[in-house]
Amino acid sequence: MLNRLRESFTPDNDGGRSEAHLDEICRLIDEVHLVQGQADYDFAFSELPYGVHGRHAVSFEVLISSQTPYPTLAGLHEMGHVLDGVFLNSVQFGDDPLDPPLQFASDLAKGIDGFRDEDTDLLRPWWVAVQASTHHKILLQADDRLESKSPVSKEVKILLKVRELWARSYELYICRRHKGESINEQMVVECSHNHWVGELQVFNYWQGSDFDDVEQEIDRLFRRLSWQRS
Numbered sequence: 001m002l003n004r005l006r007e008s009f010t011p012d013n014d015g016g017r018s019e020a021h022l023d024e025i026c027r028l029i030d031e032v033h034l035v036q037g038q039a040d041y042d043f044a045f046s047e048l049p050y051g052v053h054g055r056h057a058v059s060f061e062v063l064i065s066s067q068t069p070y071p072t073l074a075g076l077h078e079m080g081h082v083l084d085g086v087f088l089n090s091v092q093f094g095d096d097p098l099d100p101p102l103q104f105a106s107d108l109a110k111g112i113d114g115f116r117d118e119d120t121d122l123l124r125p126w127w128v129a130v131q132a133s134t135h136h137k138i139l140l141q142a143d144d145r146l147e148s149k150s151p152v153s154k155e156v157k158i159l160l161k162v163r164e165l166w167a168r169s170y171e172l173y174i175c176r177r178h179k180g181e182s183i184n185e186q187m188v189v190e191c192s193h194n195h196w197v198g199e200l201q202v203f204n205y206w207q208g209s210d211f212d213d214v215e216q217e218i219d220r221l222f223r224r225l226s227w228q229r230s
Helices: 002-008 017-030 071-093 105-110 124-132 134-145 151-160 162-176 182-192 208-224
Strands: 042-046 054-056 061-065 194-197 200-203
Touching: 017 071, 017 162, 061 071, 071 105, 071 162, 071 182, 105 124, 105 162, 124 134, 124 162, 124 208, 134 151, 134 194, 134 200, 134 208, 151 162, 151 194, 162 182, 162 208
Parallel strands: 042 061
Antiparallel strands: 054 061, 194 200
16 A cells, blocks of 8 residues: 555655655554555645645545645545545455445444444444544534534534544554654644533544543454554
């Protein structure tokens, strides 16, 4: 996967900064786990709307905003979506992956439209751990209390999407494997962002030990796939 990332990279005329960020994204992932499988996608740093740090499409064109303060974090997040939508799905279904919208492994873990397959449901243990976490429970409580059209409500609904929960958990998982590095310090800053909904303090990511069980299930997933580094 990482070689294909580099092959598909669309460089910007920015003195090599974008390429350096891509190298860093690849290093951070490669030091934590392997990825088996093939996929066709493009990876580029690009101009995106204000406030949008990264974007991926069903065709897995991955764009990272050239304006984001943390391009490496954004890249890890979007690569979480790529893993969810291409690689984990292909592991589950081989050469016959499901068509959209049931294309993401996290969708299957949640049971979209009642579709479940216990034998191939790779992310189900991860989803159970997510549901048991305080972070997820607070998001659900906040969603119940907020008016549907409020800006905070829209953000909470995004945070509750199972695909977003997977991408954020993957991003946090990789960063926690690099303690002492600047990427982990950036993640600490991102994890501190929050909103108040009444007496509820709603964070964008899991806090401290609340992530431990989720992290453990991602570990188990990579061991099951023989992707984990020794």
